[in-house]
Amino acid sequence: MSEQKIDGFELKPGFKGMASDTGSDQTMFKGVHWGKAMMWIFLLSDTFVFSCFLISYMKGRGSTIVDWPNTSEVFSLYVGGVPVPLLLIAIMTFVLITSSGTMALAVKYGYEKNRKMCGWLILATAVGGLTFVGMQVFEWSKLIHEGVRPWGNPFGASQFGSFFFMITGFHGFHVSIGVIFLFIYTYKVFAGHYESKKRGWFTKMKGDYVEIEILGLYWHFVDLVWVFIFAFFYLW
Amino acid sequence: MSDEYDNNKSYQAQSSEVIDGSAGSVNPDIDYVRPAEVGEQDLYHGHSFIEKWVFCQDAKVIGVQYFLTAVFTGIVGLILSWLMRLQLGFPGLAGFMTAEHYYQFVTMHGMIMVVYFLTALFLGGFGNYLIPLMVGARDMVFPYVNMLSFWMFFVAVAVLMASFFVPGGPTGAGWTLYPPQTILEGTPGSGMGILLMLISLSLFVIGFTMGGLNYMITILQARTRGMTLMRMPLTVWGIFTATVLAMLAFPALLVSAIMMTLDKVLQTSFFMPTILKAGEVLEYGGGSPILFQHLFWFFGHPEVYIVALPAFGIVSDLISVHARKNIFGYRMMVWAIVGIGGLSFFVWAHHMYVSGMNPWFGFFFATTTLIIAVPTAMKVYNWILTLWRGNIRINTVMLWCLGFIVTFVNGGITGIFLGNVSVDVPLSDTYFVIAHFHMVMGIAPLMVIMGAVYHWFPLVAGKMLHEGLGKWHFWITFLGAYSIYFPMHYLGFIGVPRRYFEMYDSPYMTSAVGMNEFISIAAFIVGAAQFILVFNIIKTLKTGKKAEQNPWKANSLEWYTSTVPPEHGNFGDRLPVVHRWPYDFSVPGAKDDFIPQTTAPSEVIHTEVEKT
Numbered sequence: 001m002s003e004q005k006i007d008g009f010e011l012k013p014g015f016k017g018m019a020s021d022t023g024s025d026q027t028m029f030k031g032v033h034w035g036k037a038m039m040w041i042f043l044l045s046d047t048f049v050f051s052c053f054l055i056s057y058m059k060g061r062g063s064t065i066v067d068w069p070n071t072s073e074v075f076s077l078y079v080g081g082v083p084v085p086l087l088l089i090a091i092m093t094f095v096l097i098t099s100s101g102t103m104a105l106a107v108k109y110g111y112e113k114n115r116k117m118c119g120w121l122i123l124a125t126a127v128g129g130l131t132f133v134g135m136q137v138f139e140w141s142k143l144i145h146e147g148v149r150p151w152g153n154p155f156g157a158s159q160f161g162s163f164f165f166m167i168t169g170f171h172g173f174h175v176s177i178g179v180i181f182l183f184i185y186t187y188k189v190f191a192g193h194y195e196s197k198k199r200g201w202f203t204k205m206k207g208d209y210v211e212i213e214i215l216g217l218y219w220h221f222v223d224l225v226w227v228f229i230f231a232f233f234y235l236w
Numbered sequence: 237m238s239d240e241y242d243n244n245k246s247y248q249a250q251s252s253e254v255i256d257g258s259a260g261s262v263n264p265d266i267d268y269v270r271p272a273e274v275g276e277q278d279l280y281h282g283h284s285f286i287e288k289w290v291f292c293q294d295a296k297v298i299g300v301q302y303f304l305t306a307v308f309t310g311i312v313g314l315i316l317s318w319l320m321r322l323q324l325g326f327p328g329l330a331g332f333m334t335a336e337h338y339y340q341f342v343t344m345h346g347m348i349m350v351v352y353f354l355t356a357l358f359l360g361g362f363g364n365y366l367i368p369l370m371v372g373a374r375d376m377v378f379p380y381v382n383m384l385s386f387w388m389f390f391v392a393v394a395v396l397m398a399s400f401f402v403p404g405g406p407t408g409a410g411w412t413l414y415p416p417q418t419i420l421e422g423t424p425g426s427g428m429g430i431l432l433m434l435i436s437l438s439l440f441v442i443g444f445t446m447g448g449l450n451y452m453i454t455i456l457q458a459r460t461r462g463m464t465l466m467r468m469p470l471t472v473w474g475i476f477t478a479t480v481l482a483m484l485a486f487p488a489l490l491v492s493a494i495m496m497t498l499d500k501v502l503q504t505s506f507f508m509p510t511i512l513k514a515g516e517v518l519e520y521g522g523g524s525p526i527l528f529q530h531l532f533w534f535f536g537h538p539e540v541y542i543v544a545l546p547a548f549g550i551v552s553d554l555i556s557v558h559a560r561k562n563i564f565g566y567r568m569m570v571w572a573i574v575g576i577g578g579l580s581f582f583v584w585a586h587h588m589y590v591s592g593m594n595p596w597f598g599f600f601f602a603t604t605t606l607i608i609a610v611p612t613a614m615k616v617y618n619w620i621l622t623l624w625r626g627n628i629r630i631n632t633v634m635l636w637c638l639g640f641i642v643t644f645v646n647g648g649i650t651g652i653f654l655g656n657v658s659v660d661v662p663l664s665d666t667y668f669v670i671a672h673f674h675m676v677m678g679i680a681p682l683m684v685i686m687g688a689v690y691h692w693f694p695l696v697a698g699k700m701l702h703e704g705l706g707k708w709h710f711w712i713t714f715l716g717a718y719s720i721y722f723p724m725h726y727l728g729f730i731g732v733p734r735r736y737f738e739m740y741d742s743p744y745m746t747s748a749v750g751m752n753e754f755i756s757i758a759a760f761i762v763g764a765a766q767f768i769l770v771f772n773i774i775k776t777l778k779t780g781k782k783a784e785q786n787p788w789k790a791n792s793l794e795w796y797t798s799t800v801p802p803e804h805g806n807f808g809d810r811l812p813v814v815h816r817w818p819y820d821f822s823v824p825g826a827k828d829d830f831i832p833q834t835t836a837p838s839e840v841i842h843t844e845v846e847k848t
Contacts, residue, residue, distance in 0.1 A: 023465040025814070026273045028456040034377045037457055038449045041483065045445060048487035052534075056495065056527055060506060064522045151503040151519065159522055162504035166494070203380040204280040 033210045039217045046174075050225050053170065054232055057163045061236075069155030074143070075234055089234050092135045093226065096175075099128025100223045107216045110189070110209040118212065119189040125219065126182035129175050136172050140165070164233065171229055174222045181215055267836040269462040269813050277374045277458070281804055291387070293379035294804045295450075298386045299365030300696065305386075306356040309393055313348035314763050316341040325756025327738050335737040336424040339408030342735055343425075344400075346411025347433070350539065351440060352393055354681055358546035359444070359482065360389060362688060363451050363475045365696065369794035370472050372460025372812050374805045376450040385450070388443025392436045399425070399432035407433045410735060412532060415507035415525050419500040420518075431500060434493045441490040444482060451479045460793070462814030466570065467833070469792045469818045470563065473570050474549020477577040478542045484581070485538035492531040499523070529591055533584035540677050541580040545573055547684040548615055551640050553818070554687050555619055557790045558634040559626030560829055562819035564618045572611035572618075579608045589660045598657040605655035609648070616645055627822060627829070632706030633788075636687030639714045640680050647676025650725065665735070668728025671721045679717045686710070686769070694783035695794060698801050699776050709768040716762035723751045789830045792818035796832055 011021055011030060022028055029037055061068055072085040079087065106121035143164075150165050152158040188194065188207065197206045282288040292298060320341050323333045364382065368375055376382045399406040408424030409417060417423050419430055455468070455476045495506040499520075507528040508520035556563040563569060585593065585601040619641055628634060650672040654660045663669060686709070693701050732739070732748050739748065786795040798808030812834045820831035826840055 025270055025462050025464045025467075026457075026459050028465070030273070032457065034453050034457050038378065038453050041452055042445070042449055045448075045483040045487060048484050049491060052488050052491035052531060056491065056506065056531065059524060059527050063524055065510075066522065150498065151505070157522060158505055162498065162502075162506060166498060166504075170494075203378075205278055205380070 033214075035210060035214045036217070039214045043217065043221045046221065050170075050228070053167050054228060057167060057232065060159045060163055061157075064157040064159050066157040068157050069153065069160050071234055071236070074146075074148075074155055074160075075139075086234055088135060088139055089230065092132055092139075093230055095128050095135070096132045096223050096226055099125045099132070100220055102128065103216045103219045107213045110212040113195075113209070115189060115192060115195070118209070119186055122182055122186045122189060122212065126179050126186060129179040129182060129219075133172055133175055133179065136168065136175075140168075167229060167233070171222070171225055174225070178215070178219050178222055182219075185212060185215055267815065267838050269815065272461055274458065277377075279374055279805055280379065291383055293375070293383050295364045295368050295376040295379070295382055296696075296802060296804075296806075298376075298382055299361050299363070301386050302356055302360030302364055302389065303362075305390055305393055306353050306361055309348050309396075310353040310357070312397070313345050313353055314766065316345040316348070318760060318763055320345065321756040321759040323737065325753045325759075336405070336408060338737040339410070339735070340406050340424050340429075343408050343411050343413075344396075344406050348396070349678065350411065350543070351437070352396065354543045354677075355444075355482070355539070356389060357685060358543060358681070359451065359475060359479060360386065360447060362471070362546060362550065363479070364447070365692070366471055366794060367451055367454050367475060368458075369797065369802060369806055370469050370792055371455055371458065372463055372793050372807065372814060373454055373458040374807065374811070377453045377458050378450050381446045382450045385443050385447035388439055388446065392439035392443060395432050395436040395439060399429050399436070402428035402432065404429055412529075412536070413496070414532075415496060415499065415523075415528050416509065416511060416520070419496065419508075420511070420513075431497065434497045434500070437493045438490055438497075441486045441493075444486060448479045448483050451475060452483070460811045460814060463793075463833075466567065467814055467817045470549040470552040470566070470569055470573070471546070471792075472549070473573050474546045474552075477573050478545040481538040481545070481577050481580060482542050485535045485542070487535075488531045489535035492528055492535070495531075496528065526588075526591060526593070529588050530585070533587045534581075536587060537584040538577075538580045540673075541576055543677050543681050545577060547640070547681040548573060548576075550688050551637050551684045552615075552619065552622075553790075553792070554633055554684075554691055555622050555637045556819050556821065557691075557788050558631060558637065559623050559628045560821045561622055561626035562817075562821055564621035564624075565614075566817065566819065568614055569618055572614045575611040576608060579604060579611070583608060586655055586660070589657050590664050595657070602655055602657050606652065609652055609655075612648060616641065616648075631690075632701070632703055632710060633687045633691045635707065635710045635714075636683045636690065639710065640683040640687065643675055643683060643717070644680040647672055647674075647680060651676055663728055665733055666728035667724045667732050667734055670734050671724035671728060674724075675721050679721065683714075686713070689769070691788065692794075693773070693776070694787045694800075696801055697777060697780075698783055699780035700783045700787060701776050702772050702780065705768055705772045705775075709765060709772070712765035712768070713762055716758050716765065719758035720755050720762060723755055727751060789828070790818070791816075791820055791830050791832050793833055796834060 011017065021030060073083070075089060076083040076085040077087040078084075102121045102124040106118050106125060109117040109121060143161075147154045148161045148164070150162050153161045189212070191198075194207050194209050194211075199206055280293055282292055282294075287293075289297065292301075319330065319333065320338065322330050323338055364376070367373075404425050404427045406425045407413070407418065407430040409426075409430065413430070413433070419426055423430075425433075455472060459468075495504075498504045499506055499508055503519050505520045505523035507525050508518075508523040509525060510521040511518040552563050552569060582604045583601055585597060586605045589598050589601075619637075650668070654663060654669065654672055690701050690706055693699070727748055730747060783800070785800050788795075793807075793812055793814070794802075796812060797803075797806050814833045815836050816831065816833055818833050820826075822829045823831055823840070831840055
């Protein structure tokens with residue numbers, strides 16, 4: 001990845017200015033790192049993936065012949081014999097959103113070249129993500145224990161289990177990939193690869209703290225998707 | 237402008253000081269080019285054979301790898317079409333051919349040609365090779381990811397081919413893979429075959445996403461100095477827009493593949509309604525087969541333009557170069573490409589007029605479908621107006637371009653027929669549809685591919701393909717393709733249904749049998765004629781005439797590399813600086829009939845060309 005240099009480039013005002021800047025030579029998004037632009041476009045594509053999943057879910061839920069299970073009962077936890085709806089989900093959401101906060105701070109400290117703080121915060125984000133995945137495993141095993149299967153469940157329409165496992169599974173897969181990369185980046189930051197300009201294991205390219213921000217974009221996106229899944233699955 | 241690439245002139249103004257005084261004739265006012273915004277790209281040069289030719293990070297090698305793999309799958313698809321035509325023209329002649337085999341061949345032919353051949357060839361092959369060269373970049377922006385993209389595609393092809401050898405054979409559900417029959421017993425390949433197909437498609441989407449990100453970011457963020465969006469060759473515009481479409485359309489394919497895989501493996505019922513089989517209710521129930529059709533065609537229709545738009549772009553460049561004339565209405569062409577791309581997301585349900593959806597829905601999609609004809613027609617007019625009074629060279633490349641225009645208009649007009657609900661309903665699932673889409677997205681893009689191969693072969697291999705063989709190849713293919721697909725329109729009108737293994741004693745047999753025999757013989761000849769190209773390439777590589785640099789006298793940057801064929805890094809020590817669009821042909825007053833993109837305005841001061 002190359003370094004960005006813009007010598008005295010000023011964006012022109014107004015719509016015409018925007019149009020001429022956009023169409024001008026070399027770069028369309030002035031000063032935007034290649035990797036960052038790539039991640040944004042990848043996330044746009046991934047948005048379409050999740051949109052297709054969620055729209056299919058809406059269509060599936062709207063056209064089943066059997067009633068949909070009562071989600072506030074299915075997803076409740078018993079605390080001292082009292083069912084508390086959405087308790088686990090609330091904690092999961094809290095953990096994931098918090099990890100978004102630590103990620104944002106890690107990006108900030110990364111750009112300030114505060115290697116130690118940056119590394120600890122990425123590690124905290126990774127631990128948050130891992131906690132989330134762990135709680136999701138707990139939730140899945142609880143539901144499976146209660147008889148929910150991808151092909152059917154005792155509470156209502158069989159599509160409930162199908163869509164639930166598929167969509168939360170696909171999201172959990174995204175979180176897991178993110179966690180793996182967070183651990184890798186934790187190592188890279190603590191080992192000082194960005195200062196020493198050490199070349200990557202696979203790509204043979206020199207890294208930069210902008211990579212932390214790129215990973216951050218992905219992480220925030222995964223959080224945002226969770227908010228939608230939360231709304232569509234648990235609140236609907 | 238000599239054919240030799242003049243380093244001093246073209247590489248002037250590398251520093252942010254635009255004019256360093258070394259080039260005496262340069263006028264600082266009209267030759268100003270914005271200083272460099274992006275630093276030099278960090279390139280990793282391979283050291284071993286494996287790094288240079290197998291897991292190579294050079295986009296040009298990756299492009300050739302994509303090309304060869306796609307051509308291999310294309311030949312498999314061609315052989316399958318021969319087998320189909322053998323059965324249709326001469327039923328019973330091939331003893332091994334059962335109805336199951338026929339359906340499997342239909343399915344694999346369709347999927348291979350659309351996805352693994354045309355898409356991979358245009359975007360993976362031409363995209364990888366041409367994008368960095370044409371926009372003046374040293375390589376794709378993420379070479380490692382680009383390498384992974386090819387190998388993911390390679391694995392996808394391997395998985396697809398493996399499905400020929402599993403018990404039950406490949407899937408025979410038709411390339412649209414409509415549930416519920418796709419995964420139910422009784423459909424050929426409903427076991428491992430369909431599973432491998434779905435896995436292969438998912439791998440293809442993942443691999444393509446990696447490549448597509450590269451194409452997009454290279455075009456958006458890594459152009460050379462002076463290369464504005466409106467100075468890019470139309471090839472780049474076509475590939476770029478097709479990539480955008482692919483990035484937004486493939487997700488629907490991925491999602492439908494995942495859901496159908498779960499339906500198959502875990503007995504979920506995303507797409508599976510309640511099904512009675514031999515009096516027994518199957519495990520499935522409550523799913524929606526129509527949902528799959530919507531997801532599939534939300535991918536499937538943009539897919540048509542993923543194939544067509546790069547063809548539009550490439551053919552524009554070829555016509556302009558070989559007619560020695562600037563492309564007519566460049567901006568209109570760009571906006572037409574972008575407009576077609578945008579509209580292609582709002583037309584998908586015209587494939588579903590007979591699915592039982594609300595007629596008003598059909599009305600909406602008929603309207604949007606016919607609106608697409610407007611930018612498409614603009615493009616056709618512009619190609620013809622580019623030829624108008626041009627200095628046309630009737631060489632092999634130009635023949636393929638002319639063949640493309642004719643074929644495309646032909647297929648486009650039948651598309652207008654089929655876009656209307658009331659016409660489509662009686663014609664759907666007949667040979668008319670087969671003729672339509674083979675003309676418009678089979679033969680037409682293939683003609684562009686052939687033209688592009690003859691055009692860019694001197695760049696890739698440094699040798700000129702044999703013209704005489706090329707003309708034979710063209711005429712046999714062109715006349716043969718018309719012999720195949722023109723009669724098919726008629727077969728459709730008399731109502732011969734598509735995807736039928738045999739007509740048995742139906743009334744069609746009497747009038748269609750002779751025609752089917754004729755079509756089949758033409759298909760054998762056309763298929764065999766494609767090996768003329770293979771022979772031509774092998775012969776040229778062995779004994780062919782060495783190509784001079786820029787044999788076609790073109791303007792775009794790929795012909796102005798430091799060596800031919802270009803080496804890793806493409807442009808030697810300094811990247812070129814662009815001063816004009818790539819279509820300055822036959823400029824009045826200029827010394828030559830072409831002005832390369834790298835020529836500064838002050839160097840052609842006596843001409844009547846405006847600064848573009």
